Amino acid sequence: MNAPTPISALNTMPDTDPQETAEWRDAFAALVAAQGPERARFILDELARAAHARRVGWQPELNTPHVNTIAAQQQPVFPGDLAVEERLASLMRWNALAMVVRANQAYGELGGHIASYASAADLFEAGFNHFFHAREGLEPGQHRGDLVFFQPHSAPGVYARAYLEGFLSEQDLLHFRQEITAPTVGVRGLCSYPHPWSMPDFWQFPTGSMGIGPISSIYHARFMHFLTDRGLLDCSGRKVWGVFGDGEMDEPESTSALTLASREGLDNLVWVVNCNLQRLDGPVRGNGSIVAELERLFTGSGWNVIKLMWGSDWDGLFARDLTGALVRTLGETVDGQMQTFAAKDGRYNRDHFFGQSPALQQLAQGMTDEQIDRLKRGGHDLVKIYAAYAQAAAHKGQPTVILAHTKKGYGMGTAGQGKMTTHSQKKLDDQELIEFRNRFNLPLTDAQAVGLEFLKPAPDSAEMQYLQARRAQLGGYLPRRQATCEPLPVPPLASYAQFALQADGKDMSTTMAFVRMLGGLLKDASLGPRIVPIVADEARTFGMANLFKQVGIYSNVGQRYAPEDIGSILSYREAKDGQILEEGISEAGAIASWTAAATSYSVHGLAMLPFYIYYSMFGFQRVGDAIWAAADQRARGFLLGATSGRTTLGGEGLQHQDGSSHLIAATIPNCKAYDPAFAGEMAVIVDAGMREMLTEQRDVFYYVTLMNENYAQPDLPETAHPGVLRGCYLFDSYPRLSDGREAPVSSAKQVTLLGSGAILTEVVKAAELLAAEGIGAQVLSVTSWSELARDGQACEDSGATPWIAQVLASCGGPIVAATDYVRAVPESVRAYVPVGRAYRTLGTDGFGRSDTRAALRCFFRVDAAHIAAAARQALAQG
Numbered sequence: 001m002n003a004p005t006p007i008s009a010l011n012t013m014p015d016t017d018p019q020e021t022a023e024w025r026d027a028f029a030a031l032v033a034a035q036g037p038e039r040a041r042f043i044l045d046e047l048a049r050a051a052h053a054r055r056v057g058w059q060p061e062l063n064t065p066h067v068n069t070i071a072a073q074q075q076p077v078f079p080g081d082l083a084v085e086e087r088l089a090s091l092m093r094w095n096a097l098a099m100v101v102r103a104n105q106a107y108g109e110l111g112g113h114i115a116s117y118a119s120a121a122d123l124f125e126a127g128f129n130h131f132f133h134a135r136e137g138l139e140p141g142q143h144r145g146d147l148v149f150f151q152p153h154s155a156p157g158v159y160a161r162a163y164l165e166g167f168l169s170e171q172d173l174l175h176f177r178q179e180i181t182a183p184t185v186g187v188r189g190l191c192s193y194p195h196p197w198s199m200p201d202f203w204q205f206p207t208g209s210m211g212i213g214p215i216s217s218i219y220h221a222r223f224m225h226f227l228t229d230r231g232l233l234d235c236s237g238r239k240v241w242g243v244f245g246d247g248e249m250d251e252p253e254s255t256s257a258l259t260l261a262s263r264e265g266l267d268n269l270v271w272v273v274n275c276n277l278q279r280l281d282g283p284v285r286g287n288g289s290i291v292a293e294l295e296r297l298f299t300g301s302g303w304n305v306i307k308l309m310w311g312s313d314w315d316g317l318f319a320r321d322l323t324g325a326l327v328r329t330l331g332e333t334v335d336g337q338m339q340t341f342a343a344k345d346g347r348y349n350r351d352h353f354f355g356q357s358p359a360l361q362q363l364a365q366g367m368t369d370e371q372i373d374r375l376k377r378g379g380h381d382l383v384k385i386y387a388a389y390a391q392a393a394a395h396k397g398q399p400t401v402i403l404a405h406t407k408k409g410y411g412m413g414t415a416g417q418g419k420m421t422t423h424s425q426k427k428l429d430d431q432e433l434i435e436f437r438n439r440f441n442l443p444l445t446d447a448q449a450v451g452l453e454f455l456k457p458a459p460d461s462a463e464m465q466y467l468q469a470r471r472a473q474l475g476g477y478l479p480r481r482q483a484t485c486e487p488l489p490v491p492p493l494a495s496y497a498q499f500a501l502q503a504d505g506k507d508m509s510t511t512m513a514f515v516r517m518l519g520g521l522l523k524d525a526s527l528g529p530r531i532v533p534i535v536a537d538e539a540r541t542f543g544m545a546n547l548f549k550q551v552g553i554y555s556n557v558g559q560r561y562a563p564e565d566i567g568s569i570l571s572y573r574e575a576k577d578g579q580i581l582e583e584g585i586s587e588a589g590a591i592a593s594w595t596a597a598a599t600s601y602s603v604h605g606l607a608m609l610p611f612y613i614y615y616s617m618f619g620f621q622r623v624g625d626a627i628w629a630a631a632d633q634r635a636r637g638f639l640l641g642a643t644s645g646r647t648t649l650g651g652e653g654l655q656h657q658d659g660s661s662h663l664i665a666a667t668i669p670n671c672k673a674y675d676p677a678f679a680g681e682m683a684v685i686v687d688a689g690m691r692e693m694l695t696e697q698r699d700v701f702y703y704v705t706l707m708n709e710n711y712a713q714p715d716l717p718e719t720a721h722p723g724v725l726r727g728c729y730l731f732d733s734y735p736r737l738s739d740g741r742e743a744p745v746s747s748a749k750q751v752t753l754l755g756s757g758a759i760l761t762e763v764v765k766a767a768e769l770l771a772a773e774g775i776g777a778q779v780l781s782v783t784s785w786s787e788l789a790r791d792g793q794a795c796e797d798s799g800a801t802p803w804i805a806q807v808l809a810s811c812g813g814p815i816v817a818a819t820d821y822v823r824a825v826p827e828s829v830r831a832y833v834p835v836g837r838a839y840r841t842l843g844t845d846g847f848g849r850s851d852t853r854a855a856l857r858c859f860f861r862v863d864a865a866h867i868a869a870a871a872r873q874a875l876a877q878g
Contacts, residue, residue, distance in 0.1 A: 120157070143475050678714060813875065842870060
């Protein structure tokens with residue numbers, strides 16, 4: 001077999017003076033020996049500065065040798081019982097495997113994953129036994145718990161541990177991925193991946209969508225600093241741990257916020273990247289090295305990098321590697337070849353890895369094939385893992401990433417270890433099960449192994465007592481989700497929104513009305529400090545600049561400069577206790593920040609109220625997956641889709657104009673979406689949302705669209721409030737012209753016009769046009785199409801009359817509905833329109849355009865003239 005292809009060819013000059021080179025090396029070695037590493041680092045930094053000053057064109061490599069960052073002599077003493085912990089890890093592996101295989105033997109379509117947890121089991125166990133701290137309580141002095149993001153495909157292993165801890169039963173394990181069937185037989189079904197919505201007392205963070213967990217963990221860590229710096233909650237002493245896959249690092253969300261983590265000095269953040277070198281279909285970097293690539297990426301991003309490459313059995317080999325052949329060969333072996341070595345036995349590795357050179361052959365002398373086969377990678381050695389975790393936990397000033405080298409399908413032998421198909425391996429034959437039993441020395445007979453019996457030692461066994469003692473020492477069990485927090489009082493609506501309820505025809509946009517309300521809420525003594533305004537670099541666009549001085553922009557270092565506009569009443573102000581989270585041009589970062597604040601009630605036992613305002617088109621379309629994950633995590637807060645609609649943001653064009661966000665929002669069960677036309681409607685919605693989320697503590701969040709168009713704002717009578725919240729109300733009747741004179745109306749000519757958001761003003765104009773022609777029109781303001789549709793669906797089962805049908809029953813004639821969104825939005829309520837009434841919908845299907853509002857509304861046929869024309873046609877058609 002050919003030697004492995006080098007990762008990259010070294011472009012170096014030949015050594016023209018080996019003797020001088022040796023003298024430099026000896027001098028440096030003497031410096032380290034005499035004055036220590038700190039002085040050596042100082043000299044190296046000085047030499048680097050000297051090289052840059054003379055423009056030598058050199059800079060240090062970002063890669064280190066392909067060995068452990070922590071040398072064997074630097075390892076701390078392992079504080080646990082290694083033998084017991086290894087037996088526990090073996091039990092977890094077996095029970096996880098048995099759970100998945102049994103489910104697929106019974107129901108082949110259920111799926112499940114074995115290989116990912118097989119590679120990560122020891123990484124999890126080291127954390128569970130020594131580092132992952134649970135919440136002790138919410139009283140002063142009690143640890144509020146670490147945050148742990150679990151690699152989703154490893155969920156079976158977490159269930160297996162919960163089984164030994166007594167939190168899950170054997171029957172629960174037998175109903176893996178059977179969430180509907182399980183309750184019918186009196187047990188709980190275990191969801192496929194971490195889903196707080198499905199298991200609200202167990203999983204804390206949803207990580208099933210690749211990349212969402214990593215970015216979320218960064219912003220949760222930053223939010224903990226935010227809470228501490230603002231004096232709301234002391235989060236010092238708590239860590240955010242994330243166990244992620246190396247293939248997952250390909251997702252843009254995984255790496256998009258790395259520099260934020262380093263810039264803000266998030267030393268409460270530790271990532272463990274499980275480098276098993278394999279994606280779903282094959283090697284992560286078949287022709288390269290993912291570990292080397294990630295080391296460059298994280299080092300360049302300002303993270304502390306700890307490489308956990310090789311287990312303790314390799315220490316002796318490295319000590320005897322006087323020529324450097326072993327280190328050099330490991331560094332030159334590409335991932336695809338490394339996976340082949342993982343999949344093969346000791347004899348193959350003796351011949352094809354150690355057989356590459358006489359120096360390597362000599363290192364392997366005296367080792368049996370079985371010993372070579374049992375050489376562990378670092379991510380499978382509890383002693384090495386503990387050393388890496390301990391150093392990471394103690395590191396200050398930077399986030400830390402541990403690059404843990406493992407084998408996918410570790411211990412699965414010929415059934416899946418290191419194989420291309422291992423990710424999809426869900427079944428093992430009898431011989432493979434027995435081999436797995438033998439590999440981990442499990443106390444099972446052949447019949448028990450083939451029968452996939454679960455293993456649970458007696459409560460008084462050394463293993464069970466050790467497991468319980470370790471978790472007691474760390475505050476309890478993980479994962480656990482707790483939703484206990486004190487309710488927050490909500491100020492009276494009139495105290496901050498009277499101007500909107502009694503607008504008296506003043507011109508304003510709903511965006512400006514919202515900002516004014518937000519400013520009032522921030523002044524409330526109880527609620528104000530818990531509000532988290534979030535923007536993605538558009539605060540001035542949305543008129544929020546006045547909040548800069550009022551509450552400040554959060555910065556972990558305060559403000560180290562005099563802003564250019566310091567003399568302005570709206571000058572930019574950063575502060576360590578600032579309240580606004582200004583996330584820059586990153587909707588993904590802003591929604592991750594919002595999620596951290598929106599789930600603070602469960603994560604920290606402290607209710608917060610985030611308002612994230614953004615271009616509506618860049619919400620559900622751009623980061624819809626993250627919003628879905630927030631819904632899974634039972635977020636509570638407000639998303640404000642500003643400049644919404646396809647015709648209100650006139651000049652911006654196709655990629656900025658939103659015609660679909662309400663359609664997407666309607667698909668999220670715990671999202672209540674509203675499209676208010678007037679400031680008074682919005683005030684009632686915000687008030688109801690705050691009470692529902694903060695006082696009643698319901699797991700919902702609100703999406704409210706806002707417009708940047710100024711128009712006259714009417715008063716909102718209190719009698720309309722219930723209809724605003726249920727989705728629609730009778731706004732006005734038009735046998736009347738705008739100047740108040742009565743118009744001649746035939747009782748036979750009646751239409752009902754529905755409108756929402758910005759298009760309601762066009763609907764009102766259309767009603768006035770029709771009234772002038774003798775056609776009576778009643779106008780309904782639709783504040784939420786999705787709430788009307790959900791109410792209608794609920795009534796299908798209960799037999800009650802849908803709310804929209806009740807309101808329409810008091811109106812006459814054919815119905816025309818117009819919105820600034822695609823027609824599918826108003827079409828969602830067609831089934832609940834009274835029988836026999838014609839129902840026509842107008843919307844903005846298609847791509848947006850750049851032009852004036854009037855031109856756009858005419859183009860999309862949602863202006864007053866086209867609405868009136870649709871009404872006339874409906875009347876003519878009977």
